[in-house]
Amino acid sequence: MPTPRRITYQYPAEPDAVAALLHDEAFLRQRAEAAGETNIEVTVEQVTDGFRVVVARDKEVELPAFAKRMFKPQNRIVDDTTWLRRDGQWTAEYQVMITGAPGEVRGRSTLAKSGTGTQYESAFEVTARIPIVGAKIEGMVADRVEETFRANAERNAKHFES
Numbered sequence: 001m002p003t004p005r006r007i008t009y010q011y012p013a014e015p016d017a018v019a020a021l022l023h024d025e026a027f028l029r030q031r032a033e034a035a036g037e038t039n040i041e042v043t044v045e046q047v048t049d050g051f052r053v054v055v056a057r058d059k060e061v062e063l064p065a066f067a068k069r070m071f072k073p074q075n076r077i078v079d080d081t082t083w084l085r086r087d088g089q090w091t092a093e094y095q096v097m098i099t100g101a102p103g104e105v106r107g108r109s110t111l112a113k114s115g116t117g118t119q120y121e122s123a124f125e126v127t128a129r130i131p132i133v134g135a136k137i138e139g140m141v142a143d144r145v146e147e148t149f150r151a152n153a154e155r156n157a158k159h160f161e162s
Helices: 017-021 027-034 134-161
Strands: 001-013 038-047 050-060 073-085 088-096 103-114 117-128
Touching: 001 103, 001 134, 017 027, 017 088, 017 103, 017 117, 027 038, 027 050, 027 134, 038 088, 103 134, 117 134
Parallel strands: none
Antiparallel strands: 001 117, 038 050, 050 073, 073 088, 088 103, 103 117
16 A cells, blocks of 8 residues: 655745746756765756656665665666646646666645745655565655655755845
């Protein structure tokens, strides 16, 4: 059974400004570097009513003992996100693929006007197709994805402080 998670974050900028940042290739590369990621590739393309962003990078993670026999500590991670602007807000569908991990992360995010800024909300599910320890793996991956999303949101917000 998939493991669901939800995060929210408040930005001190309008939704269009946050969306513009989320498809700025130079910023996305810099954000990945600040997270200690390497071999970063960023692709941005316009789509009807929005944009699609693919960020691929290598990341080394600390693995718990039970996972060390099944996974490598360094993996290729690819985020594939399509943002669409509708009714004054931005909505994204995304998938996070981790090379060598038998499963997937799929989710949906929104950027909506809230007071003088933007409310960011993301809900995702982690699915691991591994017998016996699948739920444990899902929880571990969900924790890492949530941690990454929160760190990225903080890095994004710092951009608006300057």
